[in-house]
Amino acid sequence: MERFMNHEHLARDSRFKRANNRNQLMRSLPDDxxxxxxxxxKIAPKIHERVQGTSLEAVYNDLGPGFQFLIASGGRxxxxxxxxxxxxxxxxxxxxxxxxxxxxxxRTVWDFPDAPWEFKMNMARQxxxxxxxxxxxxxxxxxxxxxxxxxxxxxxxxxxxxxxxxVLRITGVNRCLEGLACDVFRSLVEYGKEVGDxxxxxxxxxxxxxxxxxxxxxxxxxxxxxxxxxxRYKKAKEFQTETERAFSFGGxxxxxREERLEAGFTEEELDEIENIDLKVPNRTVLVKAAExxxxxxxxRKRGEEPPAIP
Ligand SMILES: [Fe+2]
Ligand SMILES: [Fe+2]
Numbered sequence: 001m002e003r004f005m006n007h008e009h010l011a012r013d014s015r016f017k018r019a020n021n022r023n024q025l026m027r028s029l030p031d032d033x034x035x036x037x038x039x040x041x042k043i044a045p046k047i048h049e050r051v052q053g054t055s056l057e058a059v060y061n062d063l064g065p066g067f068q069f070l071i072a073s074g075g076r077x078x079x080x081x082x083x084x085x086x087x088x089x090x091x092x093x094x095x096x097x098x099x100x101x102x103x104x105x106x107r108t109v110w111d112f113p114d115a116p117w118e119f120k121m122n123m124a125r126q127x128x129x130x131x132x133x134x135x136x137x138x139x140x141x142x143x144x145x146x147x148x149x150x151x152x153x154x155x156x157x158x159x160x161x162x163x164x165x166x167v168l169r170i171t172g173v174n175r176c177l178e179g180l181a182c183d184v185f186r187s188l189v190e191y192g193k194e195v196g197d198x199x200x201x202x203x204x205x206x207x208x209x210x211x212x213x214x215x216x217x218x219x220x221x222x223x224x225x226x227x228x229x230x231x232r233y234k235k236a237k238e239f240q241t242e243t244e245r246a247f248s249f250g251g252x253x254x255x256x257r258e259e260r261l262e263a264g265f266t267e268e269e270l271d272e273i274e275n276i277d278l279k280v281p282n283r284t285v286l287v288k289a290a291e292x293x294x295x296x297x298x299x300r301k302r303g304e305e306p307p308a309i310p
Contacts, residue, residue: 019152036289064297066290102130104161174218186256219264
């Protein structure tokens with residue numbers, strides 16, 4: 001069996017639709033409404049291709065190429081309401097994330113045969129947990145009338161795990177992405193309670209309890225692997241900041257502080273994450289650009305002259 005597998009080789013059946021990673025794009029966006037509108041109109045055919053044949057195609061046709069900032073305008077971790085399609089997109093995103101988390105943890109057991117026994121045991125344990133999460137989210141997709149493959153799958157989680165140093169894998173996946181998952185899950189539990197969907201709230205609360213242990217694996221092993229190696233520690237720290245930045249989606253992070261502290265983050269680290277210089281436009285600018293894109297898109301559909309870009 002091949003070691004250090006490329007993300008393009010992940011096996012999926014015909015229900016799934018793979019989407020290109022858009023985080024690179026997010027990082028290159030200027031902090032200017034007009035410039036963002038021009039960039040998105042230029043790549044509109046690509047964005048359309050990404051959603052073609054999925055439930056997001058109708059949303060694209062309605063709102064145009066900036067739709068993602070409008071349907072996610074409350075933020076991925078919004079405390080308040082979610083429209084049905086926001087909830088469905090989010091649960092589907094988590095479902096494919098769980099799938100990739102299982103694949104990543106499984107590959108880590110296989111890719112590092114000389115790693116300490118306890119490390120491999122932890123990764124095997126995680127693999128088992130993620131398999132259960134896949135089943136839980138599969139049921140939650142059913143519960144919200146969402147089909148597998150109804151939304152495109154981005155493989156960013158697995159891509160973050162494609163490193164030949166185990167420290168970078170657990171820093172990127174266990175500390176950053178599963179830390180982020182804790183924030184998202186905490187907000188989904190609260191959302192479930194708010195709207196009286198106790199099935200959703202309780203199922204995700206169970207998953208959240210497991211994710212805490214995965215983040216803790218990341219905290220413990222990143223310390224252990226770098227304890228006598230300041231150079232490796234520095235690299236891990238830089239990779240962590242870079243990953244936090246790439247997955248911040250325009251800021252407005254609401255950290256699940258209590259869970260993260262329990263999982264081995266310190267107060268200082270959490271302050272650091274909250275105050276990270278994201279180097280991406282803030283959400284207000286993104287939403288303004290998306291509204292402009294929507295107005296221009298809808299004017300064109302009506303056969304009218306689109307409003308001018310500022
Ligand atoms: Fe999970
Ligand atoms: Fe996990």
